[in-house]
Amino acid sequence: MTDNNHRTALVTGANKGIGLQIVRQLAEAGVSVRLGARDAARGQAAVGMLAAEGLKVGFIQLDICDAQSIAAAAARIAAEQDSLDILVNNAGIVVAGDAAPSTVALDVVRRSLETNFIGALAVSQAMLPLLRRSAAGRIVNISSSLGSLALNGDPSYSGYEVRLAGYNASKAALNMLTVQLRAELRDTAITVVSVCPGLTKTDLNGHMGDRLPEQGAAAPVRLALRPQDDSIGIFQDENGVLPW
Numbered sequence: 319m320t321d322n323n324h325r326t327a328l329v330t331g332a333n334k335g336i337g338l339q340i341v342r343q344l345a346e347a348g349v350s351v352r353l354g355a356r357d358a359a360r361g362q363a364a365v366g367m368l369a370a371e372g373l374k375v376g377f378i379q380l381d382i383c384d385a386q387s388i389a390a391a392a393a394r395i396a397a398e399q400d401s402l403d404i405l406v407n408n409a410g411i412v413v414a415g416d417a418a419p420s421t422v423a424l425d426v427v428r429r430s431l432e433t434n435f436i437g438a439l440a441v442s443q444a445m446l447p448l449l450r451r452s453a454a455g456r457i458v459n460i461s462s463s464l465g466s467l468a469l470n471g472d473p474s475y476s477g478y479e480v481r482l483a484g485y486n487a488s489k490a491a492l493n494m495l496t497v498q499l500r501a502e503l504r505d506t507a508i509t510v511v512s513v514c515p516g517l518t519k520t521d522l523n524g525h526m527g528d529r530l531p532e533q534g535a536a537a538p539v540r541l542a543l544r545p546q547d548d549s550i551g552i553f554q555d556e557n558g559v560l561p562w
């Protein structure tokens with residue numbers, strides 16, 4: 319996995335925020351990247367911005383909650399390349415009104431799961447035939463420490479008071495996808511990981527924290543490019559392994 323110039327990647331939800339920076343850093347590393355975005359104008363604008371910096375990146379329309387969009391994206395990629403080496407399931411949302419479990423509206427939880435878990439599952443399923451043809455496939459699920467069951471119950475955790483029942487449950491479910499798919503694919507050349515970018519200033523959280531999106535992208539990109547070996551942790555951030 320050292321010759322990035324022959325590697326290909328797809329990043330979902332990549333027209334802005336951490337996803338856009340993941341695309342930029344993968345492209346800078348020599349990977350041939352497709353920038354996925356549900357809105358063609360926003361996606362093309364992001365591709366144009368990178369092109370102006372000298373980074374050639376492909377655009378692909380991809381709404382991770384739309385089965386037709388996912389199928390069309392998979393078909394187009396399959397028509398244009400033999401395999402896919404890296405899938406970054408980055409697209410994610412915090413639904414307005416997300417709240418503590420005693421009061422949260424059930425629809426808020428449903429919509430959170432629909433994007434953050436089912437969307438990532440659907441894209442993974444659609445891209446698996448291409449990933450299976452890679453000599454060293456990698457699925458990087460952009461999770462959060464807020465999805466850690468252990469940390470949610472630990473009063474010393476910085477996010478202990480963050481009661482987003484929908485978002486946190488959706489990231490815990492995404493972590494389950496990581497564990498299950500990784501185990502299911504253990505005899506293949508594909509490794510699946512969950513990575514937390516850390517609290518990063520983006521639209522998702524109203525620009526909280528002091529980390530820039532390029533810093534949030536660093537750990538996911540490292541995990542995406544890291545050579546295949548058994549020591550790759552399943553759930554980690556830039557400081558190492560996170561508890562489930």
Ligand SMILES: NC(=O)c1ccc[n+]([C@@H]2O[C@H](COP(=O)([O-])OP(=O)(O)OC[C@H]3O[C@@H](n4cnc5c(N)ncnc54)[C@H](OP(=O)(O)O)[C@@H]3O)[C@@H](O)[C@H]2O)c1
Nearest residue numbers: 331333335336356381382383408409410462517518520522
């Ligand atoms: N920021 C943080 O502190 C933080 C911490 C931990 C984990 N994360 C995770 O990092 C990932 C990226 O978040 P971010 O902070 O960069 O947020 P962001 O700036 O709001 O970007 C989210 C991206 O996801 C896209 N998206 C949402 N729903 C989609 C759908 N159905 N199909 C395709 N794309 C969709 C958005 O597209 P539109 O522009 O069209 O809405 C946007 O491009 C998320 O999974 C998030 O949960 C973020």
